[in-house]
Amino acid sequence: MRKLLSRLFVLIAVVCALLSALIASVLLTPIGLERATVDFTITPGSSLRTAIREIAAAGVELDPWALVLLARLLGVEASIKAGSYEIARGVTQLQLLRKLTHGDFTQAELAFIEGWTFRQMRERLDAHPDLRHETTGIPEAEIMRLLGAPQVAAEGLFFPDTYLFAKRSSDVELLARAYRAMQRHLAREWSARAAALPYRDPYQALIMASIVEKETGREQDRSLVAAVFVNRLRQGMLLQTDPTVIYGLGENFDGNLRKSDLLADTPYNTYTRAGLPPTPIAMPGLASLRATLHPELSEALYFVARGDGTSHFSHTLPEHRQAVTRYQKGGKP
Structure with missing residues (x-):
């Protein structure tokens, strides 16, 4: 009886060792790839x-049963994260599973530039190859309703x-970010604002x-440009800023701002209307x-x-007229 039990224990030990070696071999042996690197999306x-x-459809030679068994043993079968991934030759099934459960995505990037309009933002979003386009063509x-801000103009709010972002992310998610x-930056800066500013x-x-963003890109001039407009608001003067007029012209603006444009009344013409325009005219930094x-x-x-x-x-106005003559008319009156 003892000999039988001893042989049984030896057999079990041998089987366990063989299984361990097999599992280790399957899990730790590099996966076969059709190319040096393979991209795929979950x-x-x-x-x-x-x-x-x-x-597998992307060109990865997997042992499905081994990956499923490993996920079950580790308790992560339900922890697969959607996203875009990239793996290179030499990756094992264990490393692959870790990528899938940790969300080790490949990332793309998109820059929104200071001074862009919402239309320019949408053009860049629509042209990006790594986004999932859910806003293309919709009003x-x-x-804004999808972002939880219905009845609010989109201009300047980003x-x-x-x-x-992970490749194949939704453009809605990127806009929401x-x-x-x-909202965070504006709230923080508003809470620390200077006293007695003419903004409700x-x-x-x-x-x-x-407006300040569109009037100058020079760091040293921004606070002085802002001061000019604050002083004008306080005194009830027209802002008379060209970028608002250009924004109001929309696609009719051909790159040349004429005197007739300054006289053409639109909600954004600060030569004909007092106070601020109804919405921002671009994304301020x-x-x-x-x-x-x-x-x-x-x-x-x-x-x-x-x-x-x-x-x-x-x-003063006389000083300003002299400056205009000097800098914009070549010194000619």
């Missing part, structure tokens, strides 16, 4: 078995930055920041937000571009 809601089929109002980022609420500050809410202490009411990227600021 769609949302995929089970492990569905994921295995998607991976702006529907996009923070310009470079965003990383940019929208939340702008953060949205008006956002409108002004978009953080520097423009801060300049708007912390303008320079200055009595300047006018500025004109020097032609070298800087601006000349004036306190």
Whole structure:
């Protein structure tokens, strides 16, 4: 009896050793790939078995039973994360499973640039090959509804930055991140704003920041540009800023702003209408937000571009006219 039990134990030990060696060999041996690197995408809601089929279809030679068994042993069969992945030659099934359960995605990126309009943002979104396009062709109002901000104009409400995302992410998700980022930045800057500014609420500050963004890209001039517009609002003067007029012209603007354009009344023509335009005219960056809410202490009411990227600021109209003659008319009256 003892000999029988001893032989049985030996047999069990041998079988276990063989199974362990087999499992180790299967799990730790590099997976066969058709190419040096293989990209594949796991769609949302995929089970492990569905994921295995998607991976195999991309050119990966898997042992499905081994991967499923390993996932069950580790208790991660239901932890597969949707997204885009990349694997290279030498990866094992164990490493692959870790990628799938940790969400070790391959990432793409998209930059939203300061001063872009919402139309330019949408063009860039629609052209990006690594996004899942769910907003293409739908109205702006529907996009804002998807973002939880119905009846709000989209212009200016997205923070310009470079965003990383997993390939095949939804463009709605990316817009939501940019929208939340702008809400955070605007709320923080508004709470730390200078005293006695002529803005009723953060949205008006956002409108002004978009104008400052379009008026200058020079860091040193932003707070002075903001000061000019603050002074004009306080005194009830027209803002008279060309970028708002251009925005109001929309696709009719051909790159040449004429005197007739300055006289053509639109909701965005700050030569014909007092106060701020109804919405932002672009995406302001953080520097423009801060300049708007912390303008320079200055009595300047006018500025004109020097032609070298800087601006000349004036306190009086005669001084301003002299600056215009000097910098924009070549010194000719």
